[in-house]
Amino acid sequence: MDLYEYQGKELFRRFGIAVSEGRLVTSPEEARTAAQELGGQVVVKAQVLTGGRGKAGGIKLAEGPEDAEQHARDILGLDIRGHVVRKLWIEAASEIEREYYLSLTFDRGEKKALFMFTKEGGVDIEEVAAERPEALAKLHVDPLEGFQAYQARRLIYGAGIEDEGEQKQIAKLAARLYTAFVECDAMLCEVNPLIVTPSGEVKALDSKFTVDDNALYKHPDIAEMRDLDAYPPEERAAREKDVTYVKLDGEVGVLGNGAGLVMSTLDVVALAGGQPANFCDLGGGGDAEGVVDALEIISADPQVKSILFNIFGGITRCDEVARGILQALERLTIEEPIVVRLDGTNAEEGRALLKEAAPPNLHVEPTMLDAARRAVELAP
Amino acid sequence: MDLYEYQGKELFRRFGIAVSEGRLVTSPEEARTAAQELGGQVVVKAQVLTGGRGKAGGIKLAEGPEDAEQHARDILGLDIRGHVVRKLWIEAASEIEREYYLSLTFDRGEKKALFMFTKEGGVDIEEVAAERPEALAKLHVDPLEGFQAYQARRLIYGAGIEDEGEQKQIAKLAARLYTAFVECDAMLCEVNPLIVTPSGEVKALDSKFTVDDNALYKHPDIAEMRDLDAYPPEERAAREKDVTYVKLDGEVGVLGNGAGLVMSTLDVVALAGGQPANFCDLGGGGDAEGVVDALEIISADPQVKSILFNIFGGITRCDEVARGILQALERLTIEEPIVVRLDGTNAEEGRALLKEAAPPNLHVEPTMLDAARRAVELAP
Amino acid sequence: MVQGLTGREGSFHGVRNRDYGTQVVAGVTPGKGGQEVEGIPIFDTVAEAVAEAGANTTMVFVPARFATDAVYEGIDAGVHTVICIAEGLPAHEMLRVYNYIRPKGVTMLGPNCPGALSPGKANVGIIPAEIFREGSVGLVSRSGTLTYQIGHELTQLGLGNSTIVGIGGDPVVGSSFIDVLTEFEADDETEIVVMVGEIGGAEEEKAAAFIQAEMSKPVVAYIAGFTAPPGKTMGHAGAIISGTSGTAQAKKEALEACGVRVGTTPTEVAQLAAEVAGVRN
């Protein structure tokens, strides 16, 4: 789960990482009030779960309340890479002497947390890594050993920080960032830029914070930060019904059992010349009720022109899936043609059930490839 | 560093382990007030850094304030195994349905923390371990893995706790005890007895808490709990001067460089028919000033009849030690004879210095054995 | 031993594995010690199951939030092989488990894996054995049902399997492709290997280099997720393209650069395997 800048900063503050004071607002009027309260120059920052806000005009410096209100008016409603701006973070403006980059990522390859730190902040880190690797200090932290002071030193010396005051602040900040990373079950904590003010204060000017969905049950306060408005309506509905669903851009709705099989089905649909409309995994169990829920969500997507069921029964029983399809057709109004491929546990029983009920617009195919081709054909 | 019961309980409370309400008092009048505040029956408990308080009459149940005052009068000043009672802990009396035993020790052999838990509380745990090992659940915790829920289950099932309410409370308490143990750098956390009240509440009725001296710098709040009055006056003085000193019962004062060599010297004194008066290690450095401080502390012990220097110079330079001895003899009034054995780094120079100054009552011997024998002879 | 044998899934698969011929000697469910599940004794703790029933391998079937504890309990009780079927474990917990068990030499499959099956010999996990037949193809995969699909296609082409291993779909799993490929390389019953990867991480890329450098047996591969968008978790917690890394295309290219042929559909990878098997037979 990705957090907004203001949420990440709230967590930063909780762990003792310096951030600027600010207010969350949703209207130009509130932006004005916030700027008044904060005093002086403020920055009006669009809160969206995507990068590139600055270039898209989502971040503006305001001289005072009036200016802030005007900027808020301009930025609210803006579409940044498909994300509509609904919230703004009004923050006291900082004087910036230098901009660094500091991040902690979950390195699944090394099975350790990975620190990255460079004096070249405010820019794309992958670019620095590719073009000037010597400017980028990288360091793994073993989860059993935990963060040790030497790691901070390696980052600091590695990146070439020479000022002692900065060294001390950055060492402390890195330790706190690690604590935040572990205690919040984060997959990413990025501070870009990490700034040094003219008076030598080091603070986090931005935040990118991603938390492991599987660990949210341990962090009800973070789980509550989820903003359902940030997701496509189909994904919101899926979340409510506990269906594993990802919205895509095509016209063939896809359902299957097991993440790998569904991904494979999407690929096969594409190879057959179609475009998958979604990823939807019935999961291990896959009872009739789950099938109905999933079909409801998939068919609610107006882009969907045909629906493909690809079931390879293991734990999932094909007769149960067939029952779910028939129930869904009774209860819901589904006009798109449905193509079904059933194999594995109780596949014959399942196919027999479908054949007996023989609903219109339902096509049974023998193999995954055949089914995908048929579904693509039926989605004009 | 050993903590008093009331200090251990304060730490228990900090980590969420249930203890009874109480007050620390140092006079019968305060005991009366404390009993009034607490209301009902109270227990008057001598606070001493030794076991066997109950048998020695150091723990008494009081019906009310008057009774508490009287008990306090009886217990204050009591000598329990050489420890004079100066403080009392007045605690609200608990109804006891069952008494268990729970402890966490630092198992240096296994290099892990060791939990011990048995339903046979209130008694000597070594007795239970020797006579009814099946009644004692023992379990190690790997410091990298940390406390896991299964460990609590193994303790609970291992000791035969069947009541579900107790199981839950004990599981939680064990987890908290582990946290306290690790976060306080404890060498021992013992709860004996851990009681169950008639209403089913589980709580710590006593506490034994020992903290690693080497870790006290991390815990200024615990370091402050040290009660210098609980130590012999020589050890107090040694602590102030940063001299490694342990008071013993004999008449031969001993100084050496290095813990092993000093222990060995004590043994050799005993083999020579004497009794060492103390353990005193000059440590690795051993400069002249340190020698003066150590000699001051050793000679302040009225039991000391002769003083034995056993120096094997490595880092320590024997000439520096000789200088320290001569300085001490100038500055302090030391009437006891001093026997000196110098070997290793700059031994010749050291011996030459002593020979030249030739203070009365100073005897130089060539070997450790000879020196020990001479010191014993000189301590009548 | 099965941790969570008294649960719905645990009992279904535990008993099925036992009936297939696997020695399932004990179940563990706290508080249910002394009970039985179809003749398999239940213990309160893994330590008892090890001491009294002699268990040396554990299959973890408990809910995600108890799974890490169950794994530690198994390992600390001296179990050397852990098959963690449970899914949904927090990634940081698994990070600690991995770093804890790895230097101790404990073998772990999963979490979020279907287990391992040697057709005709033993089945530990949830792989439906009836799809597979005995043979010489080693199959290793991050996915469950996709493995069944490919197994099914192999069977239809007349190919059987020596062993099928699901390593799990989480970002951090106990065994990598390389670990299993090493086993297959050493296994007399395996002649060819089919490796089934998917988006996310770089284990397929590492495996590619390993295959080129260390393996004498032929390997063919399949990768799922060419159509997956970046930044979205595709069902498996581990199936996510982060930024530009972990794409199916990059994995395919890495494998092909190391001489590993990659099928674009389950059918095609089965055909590639059959082709290689034909060449060798």
Added chain:
Amino acid sequence: MVQGLTGREGSFHGVRNRDYGTQVVAGVTPGKGGQEVEGIPIFDTVAEAVAEAGANTTMVFVPARFATDAVYEGIDAGVHTVICIAEGLPAHEMLRVYNYIRPKGVTMLGPNCPGALSPGKANVGIIPAEIFREGSVGLVSRSGTLTYQIGHELTQLGLGNSTIVGIGGDPVVGSSFIDVLTEFEADDETEIVVMVGEIGGAEEEKAAAFIQAEMSKPVVAYIAGFTAPPGKTMGHAGAIISGTSGTAQAKKEALEACGVRVGTTPTEVAQLAAEVAGVRN
């Protein structure tokens, strides 16, 4: 490499070790990278010392509160042998270090140890080499100066040492008596072993059983602390009798029960060693 080479003790001993013939290729002191100590280059981090000077062993000379960090820095940079001279490390920190390094196969002496010396070959630590001469007695001890005393007595009886190893006086140290005895048993240059123990813990008792079961070379022992009272730390953090366990008497009895002769004074143990050496020569 010496961590803390720029300190008073670190530079004194580091240079002394180098002058004795030990290859001291680098020092590490954060913030002093680029400096030199008598020709030995200083680096800011261990990683640099490893990469640029090829160090593979580290001697830790930093103050106690920085020592754990220094040890981790060494190990994580790929150093395989750590000699921790520093004393006063919190016991819990060392507990974590021990459990972290042990399964990784890292060798550690100390904390709170004088290091190791092979007379005429190399010296890593603070043992004054001039007391010892070359010979065939392996000497292992929990104590520093007591070791020098016994070495001195051996020298006076005409016996030299193959290697002298101080394992350290803390409750948890990186290497046990058994670890070092194992090395001595395998070492061609060692013919007899003198083991110097003291009160606290049960490592001498474990060593006794090991000597009886596994060692072909004769071992004689000395234990310090017969007069130590229970519950008092005798200078070394590890030298404490807890309750009734860890007494010198118990250790002596355990050793004798396993056929190991125990001297009651440093002089006597040296004489025992001479006696055994005489029998063997």
